[in-house]
Amino acid sequence: MFSSIKKTTQKLINLGFQDDHANDVNQKHVVNFSYLVFCFGCFLLMAMSLIPFIPIVFFVSFICICLAFIGLRCNYLGHYARAQLLMPILKMAQVTLLTLFYFGSESGFHFLLLHVIAYSFIVFRADQGFTKGIIVGVSSLLFLMCAFLSLKGVYLTESKQNLLLVSVFFFIAIYFSVVINLVMSRLKSANQYLRVLAEKDELTGLSNRRKVLADAVNIFADSVINRESCVFAIVDLDHFKKINDTYGHEAGDFVLTKVAGKMQSVIRPIDKVGRYGGEEFIILMPKTRLPQAELVMEHLRQTIASLVIETDKGIIIPVTISIGLAPISPEVTRYEEILAAADKGLYAAKRNGRNRVAVSPDFQDGN
Structure with a gap:
């Protein structure tokens, strides 16, 4: 079971590109994984909002899933820049709206903006420094806004608030763990590839x-x-x-x-x-x-x-x-x-x- 889940996840992470040794492969891994985590989180929020039915959480999550699939399709069609930029915008909008108008700061839901900051530093290249700075700056301002201007969780029971706080912690922990693993695996693969290149004769393919x-x-x-x-x-x-x-x-x-x-x-x-x-x-x-x-x-x-x-x-x-x-x-x-x-x-x-x-x-x- 776990093996099939791992294989399916790997296929989804590689969606839209071949797992070669291009410079941006690691960034594409993180983009696709971020979309997967985002969609999974939205499905959980939709399920949580059914009983009792909470319209704002359900519809915001549903719209976010639809837009996330558009982002994945853009990546599959080769429009990588669009998919790359849409992900943090979706995340910031979802977290800010739900924190300000429903969950409140006590839920800790706004800490998911840490995903956006980590995502920006890994995905955007050095020549995209302006875009990276804007997204990191905006996400930081939104975090402060959610922390000081949001409601105090009046719509959540104490048990649901605790459940959401624990869920946020695990989402952040899993996201950072997998992203770090993706980066380290990519570095090992790149080092191995470079070592092979350094030892191979370009014309014949034999050892140099x-x-x-x-x-x-x-x-x-x-x-x-x-x-x-x-x-x-x-x-x-x-x-x-x-x-x-x-x-x-x-x-x-x-x-x-x-x-x-x-x-x-x-x-x-x-x-x-x-x-x-x-x-x-x-x-x-x-x-x-x-x-x-x-x-x-x-x-x-x-x-x-x-x-x-x-x-x-x-x-x-x-x-x-x-x-x-x-x-x-x-x-x-x-x-x-x-x-x-x-x-x-x-x-x-x-x-x-x-x-x-x-x-x-x-x-x-x-x-």
């Missing part, structure tokens, strides 16, 4: 140079501590400059994207791959001995050589890769030494005709 070198440090350290084998490979596209010169840089980027995607699908789940720079990639193979690494890389080489890359103009671009390998050894003290050795293997593969896998000359006997 910084991330793959950080992975190399971790894999090297784990291998040394646990006395396990690991192999680093440097992969380079053959004659890539010729591809750019012949077919254009757009085609070159297309080739890089296709090759990167194929590499990601061919390597093992435990392996790490990233773009080292230009047309070079690094593949890190933890818990792997050199003969096994040679088999994996040879499979990758054959896969890329048989890959059919066709541009949107119907041009088929042949692609091959050269791969240099180097394993960890007792003499190695830094991960950069393995990469330097793998680069020697890549140079040997290029020198011997390209489209091949070559082990660094420093490790020809294996590991």
Whole structure:
């Protein structure tokens, strides 16, 4: 039951927009949640006003619900600015009217204007400072008006007054709790998204140079501590400059994207791959001995050589890769030494005709 309520609430909060990483997503969450809370409160007031029937409370609440649905529809249709502004106006009008002419200051109903102040600081952006200031100022003045000029609750029995006071407290507590949770969740999501962006190569979608070198440090350290084998490979596209010169840089980027995607699908789940720079990639193979690494890389080489890359103009671009390998050894003290050795293997593969896998000359006997 609670799970279905949570899912329904989440759908309503996301009404009118996709839950992406745009700057104003958090504000939209708060706008939709504020409308939900407002409508729920209006329904409760209508129910409370039925026995005995209290026309002013019933009709004010009914009109507020109708206007709130208009605000939600504006948000759904993409008129976010209208929905954003209508919410505090409705809240201020409802609270002021009912406090001044029915509930009185002793009910504490005017403390719901705190919703408006919190809403304004979260929802309105820095460039909307004037609007934010007006709404905060008006809501503060209305609060003082309700506190000092309203009736003394002559229409409420003591029990109803106490009930309303408790309800106001819980509404304020729930609103602030959920809004704070929405803001914190959004911050965590944004931080995670930014971290992924900072570690991803924009063109290929693989780990970028910084991330793959950080992975190399971790894999090297784990291998040394646990006395396990690991192999680093440097992969380079053959004659890539010729591809750019012949077919254009757009085609070159297309080739890089296709090759990167194929590499990601061919390597093992435990392996790490990233773009080292230009047309070079690094593949890190933890818990792997050199003969096994040679088999994996040879499979990758054959896969890329048989890959059919066709541009949107119907041009088929042949692609091959050269791969240099180097394993960890007792003499190695830094991960950069393995990469330097793998680069020697890549140079040997290029020198011997390209489209091949070559082990660094420093490790020809294996590991």
